[in-house]
Amino acid sequence: MKGRKLYxxxxxLREERGxxxxxxxxxxxxxxxxxxYLEREEYNPSLDLAFRxxxxxxxxxxxxxxxxxxxxxSVELMERRxxxxx
Amino acid sequence: xxxxxxxxxxxxxxxxxxxxxxxxxxxxxxxxxIGWNVPVAASVVTAILVAxxxxxSLHVRTKLWKLVHTKVENLDERELQVTHESLRYAYGIFTVxxxxxxxxxxxxxxxxxxxxxLIFASLLYLAHTLPSSVIAWREKDY
Numbered sequence: 001m002k003g004r005k006l007y008x009x010x011x012x013l014r015e016e017r018g019x020x021x022x023x024x025x026x027x028x029x030x031x032x033x034x035x036x037y038l039e040r041e042e043y044n045p046s047l048d049l050a051f052r053x054x055x056x057x058x059x060x061x062x063x064x065x066x067x068x069x070x071x072x073x074s075v076e077l078m079e080r081r082x083x084x085x086x
Numbered sequence: 087x088x089x090x091x092x093x094x095x096x097x098x099x100x101x102x103x104x105x106x107x108x109x110x111x112x113x114x115x116x117x118x119x120i121g122w123n124v125p126v127a128a129s130v131v132t133a134i135l136v137a138x139x140x141x142x143s144l145h146v147r148t149k150l151w152k153l154v155h156t157k158v159e160n161l162d163e164r165e166l167q168v169t170h171e172s173l174r175y176a177y178g179i180f181t182v183x184x185x186x187x188x189x190x191x192x193x194x195x196x197x198x199x200x201x202x203x204l205i206f207a208s209l210l211y212l213a214h215t216l217p218s219s220v221i222a223w224r225e226k227d228y
Contacts, residue, residue: 030162043164 003044007066009073011039013057028052091148099144106137181213 014024014035021039025032028049037043038053045053045065054061063073070076091099110133117126145151153161154169161169188209192202222228 031165034162034164037164043167046163049163 004067005041006044007041007068007070008038009064009070010035010053012073013059013064014039017057024056027056091143096144096148099140103137103140103144106133106140109133110137177217185210185213 010024014021019027021035022032025035028035029052030049034043038045050061050065054064057064063076071079110130113126113130113133117130120126153165154172156165158166185206188202188206192199192206195202
């Protein structure tokens with residue numbers, strides 16, 4: 001079964017936190033090449049791996065993964081604030 | 087970080103590697119028919135060298151040999167998926183080639199040997215039923 005494409009912010013979040021691909025790979029328990037595949041959105045992670053990535057970045061998985069192309073995190077946070085009327 | 091080899095180069099290496107093995111076999115066949123001579127011996131040496139060089143650059147340098155021979159417990163989920171797919175393809179290709187070789191041997195046999203035909207039929211049956219037999223053996227709900 002070929003799943004639908006998942007978009008993610010892994011590359012941005014990793015660089016923001018100053019992590020190398022190897023360091024992130026060590027934290028989430030995969031090969032560093034797999035991090036490359038994830039960042040290029042050429043591989044959809046399992047739910048378990050998605051949660052591990054979320055735990056490393058301290059973010060809920062819906063902030064990292066999406067089924068539609070993702071906007072910058074700052075834009076999304078701003079939109080959420082506007083929606084809440086803050 | 088290791089230097090990656092582009093897919094086109096890897097595919098070319100696959101073709102050359104198997105081509106060298108085929109050349110090696112053809113040379114031995116020719117040597118059996120016409121006897122050993124300098125061109126045949128030179129071709130054998132060339133085939134062995136080309137096979138070794140392409141084997142090293144294709145399987146060892148890329149660490150693909152290590153990947154497909156690593157225990158399942160030590161692979162991450164993407165590597166598991168990649169090796170699973172490659173084994174699925176490899177099983178099918180290997181089965182077809184093995185059965186073709188057996189068929190050719192059977193056809194080249196002067197008299198049809200009933201045992202050879204039965205072995206061929208049994209292997210054909212085994213090749214098609216083995217995957218589902220493994221699932222039947224291992225899985226809980228089916």
